[in-house]
Amino acid sequence: MRLLACLLFGGVTLSTFAVDRIVEEFGSAPTYPNIASAVAAAVDGDRILVKNRAGDIPWIENITVDKSLQFLSYADNGFFVVQGTYSIVPATGRQVTIIGMRNTAGGIQAASGSAAVRGTRVRVIDSFFVNGGVQLANQNFDVDVVGCTLQNGTVGLFYGNVIGNDIDGSQITDEAISVTPNVGGFPLDTCAIVGNKVKGRVSYEGIFVNTDHQVVHIRNNYVQHGWMGIEVYGGNTSGVQNLIWNNTITAYTGQFTTYGINLANTSSGAIWEIMNNAVTRTWSGENRGINKDSGNFGQINVYFNHVAGMNIAISTGFTFEGNNTTTQPITLNADGTFLNAPGAINGGNPAAPFYDLDLTIGDAGAYGASYTLTNFHPLHTGAARVYMAGHPFNVRQGSTLRVRAVAFDR
Secondary structure (H helix, E strand, O other): OOOOEEEEEOOOOOOOOOOOOEHHHHOOOOOOOOHHHHHHOOOOOOOEEEEEOOOHHHHOOOEOOOOOEEEEEEOOOEEEEEEEEEEOOOOOOEEEEOOOOOEOOOOOOEEEOOOOOEEEEEEOOOOOOOOEEEEEEEOOOEEEOOEEEEOOOEEOOOEEEOOOOEOOOOOOOOOOOOEOOOOOOOOOOOOEEEEEEEEEOOOEEEEEEEEEEOOOEHHHHEEEEEEEEEEEEOOOOOOOOEEEEOOEEEEEEOOOOOEEEEEEEEEOOEEEEEEEEEEHHHHHEEEEEEEEEOOOEEEEEEEEOOOOOOOOHHHHOEEEOOOOOOOOOOOOOOOEEEEEEOOOOOOOOOOHEEEEOOOOOOOOOOOOOOOOHHHHHOOOOOOOOOEEEOOOOOOOOOOOOOOOEEEEEO
């Protein structure tokens, strides 16, 4: 059965008396005839194991989750197929984990309720949304969206991580990924937006972040957009670097001026590091590569980036700008790998911590360095997976190597 594991850090606290509640169409007691009845009977810490209906016809239900529960497929290495909206009621200490959901029309949303800031922990892992998304942009929730496919949907949250997803929001009137917290007062931690394939809508951002309350790591994403690929506001004021590293960004369409990376209204005291990105376009309108918009304070450093085919490649006024190329071609394959990008191949920061996995000088773009996009794709392999690891980039003789890794086991 599927379990969520955390290596060397954290874990999931479950009730001592938690049980598995099996949902089976036409099943005999003690199974449950639908998901709603299993949820109603459950107590905190139970697992809801869903057997698919004959022919994988979806369980058509809107579910309100008001307990700490895990939702899993009864079949190993498979999806449980549903159709409907799962509304999660916030409560301090509540933990909800969804692994392997295939939702044909519906998504995950916040229900009415209250909790401590970030008091409700939600994990949506290895799931497939045909027409829907994960919208938990609410101060009560701390959310991880990991290894999911959203064919026609978006992800919105205040606190948490978005790692290794394939998100097509090109038909949705919203940012494909948005992280917009509005409450601080807790220890500074990192919001990881890492290893995603993202397609945004015309006049909306592919990735939009507006936060003073977390360290932001936007790394190794392949972003297709029609207005702004990555746009950031704010930035923590504790002097901890916010990273926009190794992203591949292309304007595939447009309406007015498009921007690869846009920084606006950054905070006094914030530090933004823009490094090893590959920015290009196929849209023929007005384009800007890395843009310093209005209202910026703090430090913004722009280096070892490769920008091609833009009317304005890199705007002026950054705190530091160096080692960028703006005259070399960049053309991409459909998956974001380079078809022709001589300046970006081995064109990242040449320092050893940024080498590629084959220990050559790191490439710019989403497939370069140790968080290469190939770590996260393809999705839905039916295997246990470490989906994120934090480790020192410099390993020196005599020091202890400390690694924090987070995983799930199907």
